[in-house]
Amino acid sequence: MNSIPLLTLAALTGSDDNFIDHASLERPVHRNIVSAWQKLAADARAAGFDLAIASGYRNYQRQLHIWNAKVRGERAVLDTHGAPLDLSAASDWEKIQAILRWSALPGASRHHWGTDIDVYDRAAVPEGYALQLTADEASDSGPFGALHRWLDGRIAADSAHGFFRPYAEDRGGIAPERWHLSFAPLAVRYQRQLKADTLWKEIDAPTLELRETIAQHWPAIFERYIWVPALAHPEPFRERLTVDRTSNDQ
Ligand SMILES: [Zn+2]
Numbered sequence: 001m002n003s004i005p006l007l008t009l010a011a012l013t014g015s016d017d018n019f020i021d022h023a024s025l026e027r028p029v030h031r032n033i034v035s036a037w038q039k040l041a042a043d044a045r046a047a048g049f050d051l052a053i054a055s056g057y058r059n060y061q062r063q064l065h066i067w068n069a070k071v072r073g074e075r076a077v078l079d080t081h082g083a084p085l086d087l088s089a090a091s092d093w094e095k096i097q098a099i100l101r102w103s104a105l106p107g108a109s110r111h112h113w114g115t116d117i118d119v120y121d122r123a124a125v126p127e128g129y130a131l132q133l134t135a136d137e138a139s140d141s142g143p144f145g146a147l148h149r150w151l152d153g154r155i156a157a158d159s160a161h162g163f164f165r166p167y168a169e170d171r172g173g174i175a176p177e178r179w180h181l182s183f184a185p186l187a188v189r190y191q192r193q194l195k196a197d198t199l200w201k202e203i204d205a206p207t208l209e210l211r212e213t214i215a216q217h218w219p220a221i222f223e224r225y226i227w228v229p230a231l232a233h234p235e236p237f238r239e240r241l242t243v244d245r246t247s248n249d250q
Helices: 031-046 060-071 092-100 145-156 184-193 196-203 211-216 218-226 235-247
Strands: 051-055 116-121 180-183
Touching: 031 051, 031 145, 031 180, 060 092, 092 211, 092 218, 116 145, 180 184, 184 235, 196 218, 211 218
Parallel strands: none
Antiparallel strands: 051 116, 116 180
16 A cells, blocks of 8 residues: 555545546546455345435535535535524534535535545435435434444444544544445545645635635644544554654654
């Protein structure tokens, strides 16, 4: 994996997709996760699931569109249980935190890396049902519960071909997203490339709604909503992130 180059700042922030494979899978992903994904999907098939990707690579413009629409109230902002929030009386900082619970800041989404994907069991989608990627769907009693329990077991046994769940638990930032998988061998390298100051300089733009308030709270946003802690990673990858944090905080 070390022969795979690091990403440029433009690629890390969703503005360059020259490393993305748009054709091999049902959604665009980083070209170097395709074979690992195919192995995991084959294992899933053998276990009776049709493991599929609902969302893979997403670019900056797409994420900007989602962000701005939520800030402007053109798109629903949901609470932890998936119910729409009324943000009419919320402060700008409260709005930002509410949106970040479910949506990444444009330029700071792991989906920009092509290493992170939202998954479901295509064989378990009820007839005429529109996929939503909600906690209910992915819960043990939801249509994709069986798939996710199977994935839990694979990840715990270190036999998920490098995939893990960066948002398995509620750390007070991003809501738990059982459907979101990340390919650790690459994502860890890319996360290590993220430096708070550099990242903000790159993604700050006149077109970004609430940019002044984001700038005021940037260190907290970076810690709570962007940086996935070492302990959330599979054991072999933890040390690399811990070491990097202490030596590169400036
Ligand atoms: Zn996701």
